[in-house]
Amino acid sequence: MDYNFIEIERKWQQWWADNKTYKAEVDPSREKYYVLDMFPYPSGAGLHVGHPLGYIASDIFARYKRLKGFNVLHPMGYDAFGLPAEQYAIQTGQHPEKTTRENVARYREQLDRIGFSFDWDRELRTSDPDYFKWTQWAFLKMFGSWYDNALQKARPIEELTAAFEKGGSAAVNAACGEVRPFTAGEWKAFSEKEKADILMQYRLAYQGESTVNWCPALGTVLANDEVKDGFSERGGHPVFQKKMTQWQLRVSAYAARLLEGLDRLDWTESLKEMQRNWIGRSEGAEMVFKVRCDGAEYDMTIFTTRADTVFGVTFMVLAPESEWVEKLTASSQKEAVEAYLAEVKKKTERERMAAKAVTGVFSGSYAVNPLTGAEVPVWIAEYVLAGYGTGAIMAVPAHDSRDYAFAKKFNLPIIPLIEGADVSTESFDAKEGIMCNSGFLNGMTVRQAIPAAIDYIEKQGIGRRKVNYRIRDAIFSRQRFWGEPFPIYFKDGIATPVPFEALPLQLPEIDQYKPTEDGQPPLARAKDWTYEGYPLETSTMPGFAGSSAYYLRYMDPHNDKALVSPEANQYWRSVDLYVGGTEHATGHLIYSRFWNKFLYDLGYVCEDEPFRKLINQGMIQGRTSYAYRITGTKTYVSAGLKGQYETSAVRVPVSMVRNDRMDVEAFRKWIPENADAEFILENGEFVCGWAIEKMSKTFFNVVNPDEICNNYGADTLRLYEMFLGPIEQAKPWSTDGIDGVNRFLKKFWRLFWDRDTFLVTDEAPTRAELKALHKLIGKEQEDIEHFSYNTTISAFMIALNELQGCSKRAVLEPLVILLSPFAPHMAEELYHQLGHADSVVWASFPAYKAEYTVDDSVKYPVSFNGKTRFVLEVSASLTPSEVEAAVRSDAQTAKYLAGGTVAKVIVVPGRIVNVVVKPS
RNA sequence: GCCCGGAUGGCGGAAUUGGUAGACGCGCUGGACUCAAAAUCCAGUAUCCCUUAAAGAUGUGCGGGUUCGAUUCCCGCUCUGGGCACCA
Numbered sequence A: 001m002d003y004n005f006i007e008i009e010r011k012w013q014q015w016w017a018d019n020k021t022y023k024a025e026v027d028p029s030r031e032k033y034y035v036l037d038m039f040p041y042p043s044g045a046g047l048h049v050g051h052p053l054g055y056i057a058s059d060i061f062a063r064y065k066r067l068k069g070f071n072v073l074h075p076m077g078y079d080a081f082g083l084p085a086e087q088y089a090i091q092t093g094q095h096p097e098k099t100t101r102e103n104v105a106r107y108r109e110q111l112d113r114i115g116f117s118f119d120w121d122r123e124l125r126t127s128d129p130d131y132f133k134w135t136q137w138a139f140l141k142m143f144g145s146w147y148d149n150a151l152q153k154a155r156p157i158e159e160l161t162a163a164f165e166k167g168g169s170a171a172v173n174a175a176c177g178e179v180r181p182f183t184a185g186e187w188k189a190f191s192e193k194e195k196a197d198i199l200m201q202y203r204l205a206y207q208g209e210s211t212v213n214w215c216p217a218l219g220t221v222l223a224n225d226e227v228k229d230g231f232s233e234r235g236g237h238p239v240f241q242k243k244m245t246q247w248q249l250r251v252s253a254y255a256a257r258l259l260e261g262l263d264r265l266d267w268t269e270s271l272k273e274m275q276r277n278w279i280g281r282s283e284g285a286e287m288v289f290k291v292r293c294d295g296a297e298y299d300m301t302i303f304t305t306r307a308d309t310v311f312g313v314t315f316m317v318l319a320p321e322s323e324w325v326e327k328l329t330a331s332s333q334k335e336a337v338e339a340y341l342a343e344v345k346k347k348t349e350r351e352r353m354a355a356k357a358v359t360g361v362f363s364g365s366y367a368v369n370p371l372t373g374a375e376v377p378v379w380i381a382e383y384v385l386a387g388y389g390t391g392a393i394m395a396v397p398a399h400d401s402r403d404y405a406f407a408k409k410f411n412l413p414i415i416p417l418i419e420g421a422d423v424s425t426e427s428f429d430a431k432e433g434i435m436c437n438s439g440f441l442n443g444m445t446v447r448q449a450i451p452a453a454i455d456y457i458e459k460q461g462i463g464r465r466k467v468n469y470r471i472r473d474a475i476f477s478r479q480r481f482w483g484e485p486f487p488i489y490f491k492d493g494i495a496t497p498v499p500f501e502a503l504p505l506q507l508p509e510i511d512q513y514k515p516t517e518d519g520q521p522p523l524a525r526a527k528d529w530t531y532e533g534y535p536l537e538t539s540t541m542p543g544f545a546g547s548s549a550y551y552l553r554y555m556d557p558h559n560d561k562a563l564v565s566p567e568a569n570q571y572w573r574s575v576d577l578y579v580g581g582t583e584h585a586t587g588h589l590i591y592s593r594f595w596n597k598f599l600y601d602l603g604y605v606c607e608d609e610p611f612r613k614l615i616n617q618g619m620i621q622g623r624t625s626y627a628y629r630i631t632g633t634k635t636y637v638s639a640g641l642k643g644q645y646e647t648s649a650v651r652v653p654v655s656m657v658r659n660d661r662m663d664v665e666a667f668r669k670w671i672p673e674n675a676d677a678e679f680i681l682e683n684g685e686f687v688c689g690w691a692i693e694k695m696s697k698t699f700f701n702v703v704n705p706d707e708i709c710n711n712y713g714a715d716t717l718r719l720y721e722m723f724l725g726p727i728e729q730a731k732p733w734s735t736d737g738i739d740g741v742n743r744f745l746k747k748f749w750r751l752f753w754d755r756d757t758f759l760v761t762d763e764a765p766t767r768a769e770l771k772a773l774h775k776l777i778g779k780e781q782e783d784i785e786h787f788s789y790n791t792t793i794s795a796f797m798i799a800l801n802e803l804q805g806c807s808k809r810a811v812l813e814p815l816v817i818l819l820s821p822f823a824p825h826m827a828e829e830l831y832h833q834l835g836h837a838d839s840v841v842w843a844s845f846p847a848y849k850a851e852y853t854v855d856d857s858v859k860y861p862v863s864f865n866g867k868t869r870f871v872l873e874v875s876a877s878l879t880p881s882e883v884e885a886a887v888r889s890d891a892q893t894a895k896y897l898a899g900g901t902v903a904k905v906i907v908v909p910g911r912i913v914n915v916v917v918k919p920s
Numbered sequence B: 001g002c003c004c005g006g007a008u009g010g011c012g013g014a015a016u017u018g019g020u021a022g023a024c025g026c027g028c029u030g031g032a033c034u035c036a037a038a039a040u041c042c043a044g045u046a047u048c049c050c051u052u053a054a055a056g057a058u059g060u061g062c063g064g065g066u067u068c069g070a071u072u073c074c075c076g077c078u079c080u081g082g083g084c085a086c087c088a
Helices: A005-019 A051-067 A083-092 A096-113 A129-143 A157-171 A184-189 A192-200 A251-264 A269-279 A307-312 A324-328 A331-346 A349-354 A401-410 A446-460 A543-547 A566-572 A588-601 A639-644 A664-670 A705-711 A714-723 A738-750 A767-785 A789-802 A809-819 A824-833 A880-889 A891-897
Strands: A032-037 A071-073 A145-148 A153-156 A205-215 A220-222 A240-249 A281-293 A296-304 A315-318 A361-368 A375-380 A392-395 A463-469 A488-491 A494-497 A575-580 A611-616 A620-630 A635-637 A647-652 A678-680 A689-694 A862-864 A867-873 A900-907 A912-919
Touching: A005 A096, A005 A714, A005 A824, A032 A051, A032 A566, A051 A071, A051 A575, A051 A611, A051 A714, A051 A767, A083 A096, A096 A705, A129 A145, A129 A205, A129 A494, A129 A543, A129 A588, A145 A157, A153 A157, A153 A588, A157 A184, A157 A192, A192 A205, A192 A494, A220 A240, A251 A269, A251 A281, A251 A463, A251 A588, A269 A588, A281 A307, A281 A324, A281 A446, A296 A324, A296 A392, A307 A446, A315 A324, A315 A401, A324 A361, A331 A361, A331 A375, A392 A401, A446 A463, A543 A588, A588 A611, A620 A639, A635 A639, A705 A714, A714 A738, A714 A789, A714 A824, A738 A789, A738 A824, A767 A789, A767 A809, A789 A809, A809 A824
Parallel strands: A032 A071, A032 A575, A315 A375, A575 A611, A635 A678
Antiparallel strands: A145 A153, A205 A220, A205 A240, A281 A296, A281 A361, A281 A463, A315 A392, A361 A375, A488 A494, A620 A635, A620 A647, A620 A689, A862 A867, A867 A912, A900 A912
């Protein structure tokens, strides 16, 4: 019988589906293990060879854990709401639901071919009403909650109103927006609308005005993590800053917990570091400066991490968007300020970042330094951000490079505060040195001066310690069609939740998917987008809404009473292993943690962190081929000759290129424009240049996994992708070497079959054969736990060489089980041929037993400090006492022990033994 | 600018965390089988000196250091990948 992978793979994929082999159920008698992949967005391009990398890695782990006796939950689904389907809908008029359904079908087909052990009964799609009902539910829960800073947890909004009735705004310490203090009596006297406006400032999901990233090309706002270098992540369109009223999630309330929780997670340091930077904790102080403008006086609060430098403040700066700008613009400067603000508004986010030019305008008002009493001017400048701290700063040009640049440009004084610091050409930013020119701080080091200054300020009642976080609240509305509708309607201008019983609130029918002519979101086109006669919210939720709690829904996907039942949640708890890319570090992985912590606060889930261990798979890049066109002509020149011409590079589909040689005829036929192209060849061939780029449809460098499945089989694809190198590493796709793993599988097969002869016997294995087997068992166990799959496969190849011609059942049966996580189809086939009727999934991972022989010799005898040290090579794990016995019984090694005692034995399992002998 | 990570043969990558560097695979060279090819199997394959071998020397980006012993630890560089970027 030959190894016919096409037949074998089809047969077992069908069998697994028919028997629901991978179905998982709550079973308190068994220990659970939850392995999750980041679910894909089903794009029109289908899967490419990069997608399965992480899926294969997690599948191997899931299968391994099953062999180890765990009850494994390993689900899959689709992140089905999103921009591409909507853009396609705008162009073609096709409903995004239809596009999505077709793409999902194709993804499923491709996934099925690779032999994943997903429990498809738990499949979910974020665009499915039965699913997004719970996204809407969670939103309403956030809308109905506030964050208690004292208890550090979310609480129902009813408890807040109760507190207001008793003690007014002073009764709570809450995470909130700008609120004017009020008494209990005032609260009771407020109108419904006034109360609603105040509560809105406290809700965890709230509607508020803020400066947002507005992308005119997409016609929507974007979250910070969806903007890269001033352009939208999807589509690369320019982004502007704009003040708008939007739904937001008060993620900032959880900043401290999001930061602190990282310490308990088994994630890579680099990923945790990214989140730490994103959360951006900084310790400092808030300080009040008196400011005067046109005779009026105000108290203005600023934030600084360098309270020690107050004596060097020579001016103050406001962000252009700051609320203080209006109050502090003196009538004399009104025109200049307005002109400046208009200038700033016109710039895109990109221009604002790129232009390193220092800009600003004097407001005409002055502030008083609370420590020196000196009057300093107040300026308005772009380099101060409205969203951080209080949107206003004290400027110390001597010790802050940005303030320094500003002072130089506008000729403002610079007062050095650190002994010996030369500030004639640049500022001295380092937090070191001895203070001077600083009154009571003189003589202290900077490290001493910072707390001393804050202590003093607190005592004087002009400021207080304060921890600031960089993380902003997440903008939660999108002016789009293809997303979850908000279950909110406006009753007399008051945002009111649609009752839970009315959920899911489904998307309405509309005739076109683009925004209305007057700039309203697409939902405004719907005929009757109302609830009980009142208008419904017309924006929809962003992409991350649906992916924030999907891992919880997998635990109990068909429950129509709750997101997840307490029983299912208590059992599956949280994700034990999560596999996905780093690109979600500051998006999905922050939002999910926030969402989960919120549900935890309200008692809906039992773990406060969703993903215990996380592995980042590296991207598989594509190798893009380039042809060089002579500028202004239709003549293309072979890569070796392009230096002789002025050329521009054109991407060529990989399918037309082999070994960097392009099929010229295929290129001519590819697009009509190329039909009359001319080519300058070298040695009769057209050679392409190449570059390693992201694998993408637009780069024509996509390699489809189906191709590999057809030519080599899914098992080879799985083995090969894992053999390429460490999972975390990014690597360009190439099929060099795929023959090697394919050969390995064929060899494996030949242990069982010689043409039509089944070779397996019941003969007892030799000691050497057992040794080879157990070496592999030990290695595989250890490597899989460390996600080092490439070395496991190497170990397999070594074992196979050592076991050549060994067709003994006692060896082959464990071998098949060991192979099953990697090459499940072949393993299943061979396992059944060995006489088993059930799936290899239900087998147990073979027990490891150290098999060793004392056939080893001394490697490095060295004398030093009167001691002898030597190293032995052994074949397997030995205990220190076994080593000593072995050493004594060996004629060669025994002589090193003569006249001494063994002081220390260091054993490295499997190979090296380090023995230290002390003379007695 | 700041914060992480990486650098090992012709290539992808090992080295069990201080113990024979280059496992395993690819590629290449030679051989067996074959009319031939494919497939399969066997041997060789870091560099230098050398006809070859033995033997030797060199060798993990560069320069120092610690150690009996360093790809591994420490100090100083170079290059490179990634993240953040006016965060006061």
